[in-house]
Amino acid sequence: MFTRRAAILAAAFGLSIGAAQAQTYPTRPVTMVIPFAAGGPTDVVGRIIADQMSRSLGQTVVVENVVGASGQTASLRVSRADPDGYSFLIGHTGTHAAAVALNPKLRYDPLQDFTPVGLVNTNPILVVSRKDLPSTDLKSLVAYLKEQGSKVTNAHAGIGSVSHTTCLLFNSIIGVKPTEVPYRGTGPAMNDIMGGQVDYLCDQIVGVAPQAQAGTIKAYAVAQKERAPSLPDTPTTAEAGLPEYQVQVWNAMFLPKNTPQPIVDKLNAALVDALNHPNTKTRFAELGADVPEKSLSTPAGLQGFVKAEIDRWTPVIKKAGVTMGQ
Ligand code: MLT
Numbered sequence: 462m463f464t465r466r467a468a469i470l471a472a473a474f475g476l477s478i479g480a481a482q483a484q485t486y487p488t489r490p491v492t493m494v495i496p497f498a499a500g501g502p503t504d505v506v507g508r509i510i511a512d513q514m515s516r517s518l519g520q521t522v523v524v525e526n527v528v529g530a531s532g533q534t535a536s537l538r539v540s541r542a543d544p545d546g547y548s549f550l551i552g553h554t555g556t557h558a559a560a561v562a563l564n565p566k567l568r569y570d571p572l573q574d575f576t577p578v579g580l581v582n583t584n585p586i587l588v589v590s591r592k593d594l595p596s597t598d599l600k601s602l603v604a605y606l607k608e609q610g611s612k613v614t615n616a617h618a619g620i621g622s623v624s625h626t627t628c629l630l631f632n633s634i635i636g637v638k639p640t641e642v643p644y645r646g647t648g649p650a651m652n653d654i655m656g657g658q659v660d661y662l663c664d665q666i667v668g669v670a671p672q673a674q675a676g677t678i679k680a681y682a683v684a685q686k687e688r689a690p691s692l693p694d695t696p697t698t699a700e701a702g703l704p705e706y707q708v709q710v711w712n713a714m715f716l717p718k719n720t721p722q723p724i725v726d727k728l729n730a731a732l733v734d735a736l737n738h739p740n741t742k743t744r745f746a747e748l749g750a751d752v753p754e755k756s757l758s759t760p761a762g763l764q765g766f767v768k769a770e771i772d773r774w775t776p777v778i779k780k781a782g783v784t785m786g787q
Contacts (some may be wrong), residue, residue, distance in 0.1 A: 496535035500648025502668030531619035
């Protein structure tokens, strides 16, 4: 709490209340808002760094899952939160890039309404299915999807989510139109893939690597040039015969706009500490997440990156002819 006495002291030293608050930040727990359900990739990555950030900040980073509208409910909430550093968002390729083209009524501007903190991770998409789907590799999966048409179900985390846009791309490359089944995150979607209720999913590798490693789902191909060290037996899409399907996606940290610079600097330092910590490196490696280049884990680096990502995804979405509300 910022007391009257502290305000007088701040005034005496020529600091505004905001600046003085920023000097002592954080004095209470900080909330990390995850825009999807627990157990999905954004939640998994967020919780790994939340642990380490709590140590650096000397205050608990509390994870809150705020689901709805493919991550846009949580993003809007954080964009309108007090810019005091006590609430920040883990946004991603969907909420802060694809959403711009997908939702003409998007109620926040990813570039204007947030203070960027830094990129958290990048990771490729992995194409997976329920274990008893009768296909053994990517070629036979594609043949099966084509043969079954709309009888096949494609799980995703809602229109504009990463799992939706990246599978749109996959489906358009291979020329299939499955029945889409939206969830509140790919955590619950994965439960239904494992339970055999839905057929296939394109998800961030961090969300599905443990199940692929355990053999409770089938993993067909990783959509990047190199194999993922976390799944050395899973071919790349090029090796599996679909070289044009390459997709890297990301998660990143955002504060509300107008957050005082000392707070941004403290959160960024805590993020960088977390990314450099051996526990984070080990967990990221086990799951297949990549620690971003240092220049992108800075506020300015992230702002430029988000702009480039909006430019990258807009033509993809326009070409696919999808908008929210369809
Ligand atoms: C999640 O954490 O559930 C995913 O990031 C959602 C998505 O596919 O965008």
